Structures are given as C-alpha cells and as structure tokens.
Amino acid sequence: MEFLSDYALLIMIILMVGITITGLPLGIAMIVSSIFYLLLAGRDVGLAAENVLNGVYGNFVALAVPLFIFAANIMNAGKVSDRILTFALALVGRVHGGLAQVNIMTSLIFSGMSGSAISDVAGVGKVITDMMTKENRYPRGFAGALTATSAVVGPIFPPSIPVVFYSLISSTSVGVLFLGGVVPAFMVCTTLGIAVYIMAKLRGFPVEEAIPLRTFPMIFLRAFPALLMPVILLGGIYSGAFTPTEAAAVSAFYALLLAAFAYRVLGLKEFWQVVVSTVKTTAVVTIVLCGAYIFNYVVTVEQVPQAVFNFFDEMNLNRVQFLLMLNVLFLILGCFLDCSTILLVVTPLFIPTAVALGIDLHHLGIVLVFNMMIGLVTPPYGILLFIIKALNGIPLGEMIRETWIFLALLISLLLLLTFIPELVLWLPRYSGMLN
Template structure:
C-alpha cells in the first residue's frame, strides 16, 4: 500500500480529525474533499454525492420518524406501565429483576432501535433498580444493562437495518421481519444464562404479582405493546411504505401518550421534538459523510478489488461469512456501528452477492455482529457508557460481561450457520430468497 497516495492521505485525515474530536461524519467529508483535491477532481463532486444520496432516498425519512416515535414512547408513564408488565411476566423467576431487564429490552425494541439510546434510557433505570437495596452487584447490573441493550436494534423497527437497506437496496420490510427470530434468540440465551447464574449466585426472586392484577396490568400496557404489531402489520400487508409506517408509528406513539395515557404536555412534546431533531441530525451527518466517502471508495475501485482478492482465495460462502464475522467483531470493538454499516458493508456486499449469499441473511447477521461488538472488550462503546453511568470499573464490568458475550457469539454462530433462522419468517411473508 502506498502511504502517500491520495486515498491513504484521505484515510489519515479522517482518522486524525476523529482523534481531535471532530464527529465521524464531518471527518469523512473532510477526508473525501482532500482526496478530490489531490486527485484533481471536481470539488463539487462531494456536494453532488451528498445531495443525490440524501434527496433520492425516501427511506432516510423513516429514521427521524422512528426516533420521534421512540422519544414519545419514552416520555411520560409509558415506560412505567411496560416495566410493570415485564415484572408481572418474569419477575417471579430466579433472578427476577435481571430477567425483567432482558424482557424490557425486547418489549422496548419498538421504542428506540438504538442500543446506545436503550442503555442510556431504560438500561440506566434498570441498573438503578437492580442495585437498590443491594439486590445485585453494581458491576453485574451494569453489564446486564449493556448486553440486553443490543437486543433492541436487531428487532423491528431497527435503525441499523434501515441503514443496511439504504446501502444494499434490500427490502426493509423483509429485513424487519427477518430480525425477529435472531433478536428473540439473543434474548433467550441471555435469560437462560441469568437463570443459571441466579441459582449459583443466589440472586433474589421478585414478589409474585397476584393473578387478579394481571388483566389490569396487561390492559394498561396493551396500547404500547401494539405499536410493533401495527407497524409490522402495515408493512407486510402493503398498506404503507416503510417511511409511511414510520410516520404512522410516530403519530400512534403521540396519540397513546397524549390521549390514552395523558402523560405528555405541550412542554414534553416540544422537548421530544428537540431531542429527536438532535439525534436525527447526528445520524444524518454520519450518513452524509458515508455517502461522500463511499464515492471515494468506488472511485478507488476498492469493492471490486476486495471481491477479486476473496475470489482468488477460492472461498466458499460459509467461509466468507466466517471471515466477515471475524472482521466485523474486530471492527465493532473500535468503530461505531453505523459507520461500519455505511462504510464497510458496501465493500463486502459485492463479494457476498457473487458468492450467492442471501442479502437479507447477510444484513441481519452483520447487524447482530455489529451490536455484539458494542459490548466486546477492549473498546466496546456500551462498556464505556455503562461504566460511567454505573460508576463501576471497566475491569469489573468486562468480567461480568464475558459469560454473556460467549452465549451471544453462540447465537451469532447459529444465525450464521443456519440461514433459516433468519429467513423462515420472511419466506412465510412471501420472500423468494
């Protein structure tokens, strides 16, 4: 590799700007502009790629709308009602509150689609509840909040899967339904491990909720629980496009929060809009930077070079998927998930297509892998976030995370080796892959 080539210098600029604290999206735009300058190309190509990529994709509108729906659902009393429902279902089992922590991540998947947002919101609340009264060690509670937060972005509506649909052209509807079984599998292996740890370490069982209270608790949580059902129903019956479904989800979340639960006032709505705008802008800048940098990658013919190199090794589809898993797990230790999806996966997709790997299977496997990377030492972002939130040392947190990391990698292996785990539900919905 020529370290003085325009591409190498552009990469160095991106890394250098990022180390100096420049957001990754802006750093990628800066490095790409440097590349265009050094190559003597039209500098306006950066703006052209940015505008064409953003204005020609209506799917991008789904991201701020899903974020808005999540913000409305996270405000007011919706969170409390859903937590009571989760506690009524699994609180009576060994490690009751720990089981609730995992179940709430599954239930709250429709409220965020972002692992970092789940950890900072409901994950932080659960960590506080678990350590109250010395029920659970702080490091264990923080580790569980981190690992359970990776479940939500695999289940619909998933912002990472929306981003993958953007770069791959795959149906977002089939991707959403394909994420259901892997997401539930991830939750199941975590809850099974909690059961055995609770028996061994003597974790408490929560007080059983009287059977007579179950109808009331379910009735209170039912409108919020219906959001993913309505969302998926509209997508798979063809009533709405993915972007229209996201708008419907935001409108429904606002309706139940204001009209049914009466938990949002005008000030809360304003705050929700501002929070959603800030999150959308940060993701939008990252997408913009990736679109420009992907133009540079294409100009350098990197996807074709990588594809040719891997073909030269005479690699089987399964061997390719195993190599991809290894690469993504390593990158997930250092890079933010959206960056990997927008920059790295487009390089690997041509090879996957050439080898006959199903794009829906590949996308769900990659997103699951990237989410696991968020809790993989030494630099998993969720580890640093929960270490700060819970005020526990990183070494203690890593020690508690390791058993969960092993069972999640086991779930990833099942998803990789058994494509039907991913493709069964999409095929029932009419997917021909």
C-alpha cells in the same frame, strides 16, 4: 500536482484519520477528506454536493431514521417504559432471578418501539438496573452487564435503525430484513433467559414477590396501548398498508398520541426537549450519512470494492470462510467504531464479494448488524457499558467481569446464524416476502 493525484486515495485516508484523531466527528472528516481527494484527482468538486443530494434526499428509506429516533425519544420522555416494566414484572418476576428476567423481557418489548440499543439502555434500562441494584439485591456488575447485553436485541428485533442503514447501502428490502430479525431476537432473549435462570439458582439471586392474579387485568390494560405499537408497526408493513418509511411516521405519531393523550405524561416542555434531542441526534446521523455518500463515491471511482473482490477471489474462499472472516473483522471494528460508520463506510466494500459467493444479502445484513451489536458490549470500548456507568454509576471493571459469559453466549448465537441462514430467512420465506 500530477504526482499527488496518483496517491490521492492514500492522502485522503491519511487526512481522514488525522482529522478524526483531532477530535472532530467522523462525518466531518469523511466530507473534508473526500472533497480534498476530488481536488487532488482533478475531479469536479460539485460531485460532492451531487452525491449528498442524490443520496440523502433521493432515498425515501432514509426518512425512517429520524422518525424512529423521534418515536424512541417520546417513549423515553413519556415514561411509557414504566408501564412496560410493570407488565414484564407481573409476567416473569416470580421466576428465579425475577428482576433479571424482567430486564431481558423489557428490552425485547421496548426494542419493538425504538429500534436502538442506546435508547433501550438510556430509558427502560436505567430504571431496571436501579431496581436490580437497590438494597444489593443483585451485584452491580451483573445488573449493568445484563442490561447492556439485553439491549443488543434492540436493533435486531424490528424496527431497527441499523437495519435501515444496511438497506440503504445494499438495496435490500427493509421489510424482509425486519422480519428476518424476529427469530434471532427471540433466540437472544431465550438464551439469556436460560442463562440467567441457571446463574440465579447457582448464585442465590432473589425471587420477586408474586403479584396477585386479580391485578393482572389492570396491569395489562395499562400496558396494552404501548404493547400495541409494534403490532401496528409490523402489521401495517406486512399487510401492505404502508411502507417501512411510512411505518416510521406512524410509529412516531402513535408514540406522540400515547404519551400526550393516552397516558398524559408528555407536556409542552417535555415535547420541546424531545424535538431538540431528535434534531441533534438526526444532525449527527445525517452528517455521517452525507460523508459516507461522498466517501463511497470515491472508493467506487477508485475501484476499491473490485480490488477487495479480487483479493478474496485469489484466496479462493467459500461462503462459510468468507462469512467467518467477515465476522472476525466486524467484531474487531465494532469494538472501536460506531455502528453507523461501519455500515455506511466499510460494509459496501464487501457487498460485491458476498453477491459473487451467492450469499443472501438479507441474511448477511442481520448477521452483520448482530455482530456490530456485540461490539457495543465488548470491552474495552463497549459504548453501552460506558452509558450504564454514566447513568447508574456502576464501575466499568465490575461490569466487564460479568460480561464475558454473556459475550460467549452472543458469539455462539452469531456463529449459529452464520452457519444456518434459514434462522434468518425462514420467516420471510414463510410469509411470502422472500422467494
């Protein structure tokens, strides 16, 4: 037994990988393997429950996650996205590649309500992709690739579920992180919009029929309550009216009022489906969160973060070199692992090194979240591409051929954010939230 205790960490990792390979969720694998480590190392197994309780129930910020999930599900079920789509079509539909521009704009607007790239693709993304491919107006691969790429903006623009996770493990301000994602999100949308405009002219993509100006006021009024949601959310946080977690509750309540009473498109049956879907998603996320808290306790006890720090210290890397290496690592991991897993399990290992190098953790958070969002559209395992294939029936091969140009643009933006921290930090500093 003493021999096994010397290799407890290695055995735990092998067991975790083995359980995952069998098809069980990673959260379960982390919990089982971590408890097995406690047994081998001769530690109190009750530490597992203690870390879960302290981590999940002792952290007020964690409550924001199920509330944002609930709000996003209501928005999708309540067809609120239809109003947003019509509004975006009226604004940019007449530009070259009109529907493609609408695709980008609706992703930005919807991201201010859901905080999830998957919710974006499954909701408004499905509708706009169908519109683009109808009557062969746009190539299927292009429509699917653009929908997946534009959805990347969801977790960058506030609110953002991955940003909440990062705040949990880095002890940074959710409010500063939310505000730090605003400029990068607009950069993504502007860059994609310019690229689509050029591609539309070169490839002869259609221009949509102009919507009469007299209809604009009615279109705006129909979309106004939905457009008001991110304003209420961010305005409340930055005015000090409520905390980010309370803002999540406000967004969920406002989404419910909007869908059930303002638009009257959410009945009892749809509401029950929203509740069931939210509970299922929250359960999956919570299991990963619980596993991560136990796993992180183990790696802390084994001084893994210190070992990682010593490794980088011996390499004598500067800030830029460290960030570039981290970007490469996270881009690779993002192609194979879930975003929440990377944030909760891998990211804590590098926080001490980042602090020692003087890297602002708010800047690091937005860079890493953006990095992992790129992983969602990176072949061969871009999960957003698989979702579009399942929902819209677009072959993966066609989307992958069109994805590379968008990936090149996103990686270029990632490098800009890496080299110029003020692109992330300027707005929080200007608002007075960050010194």
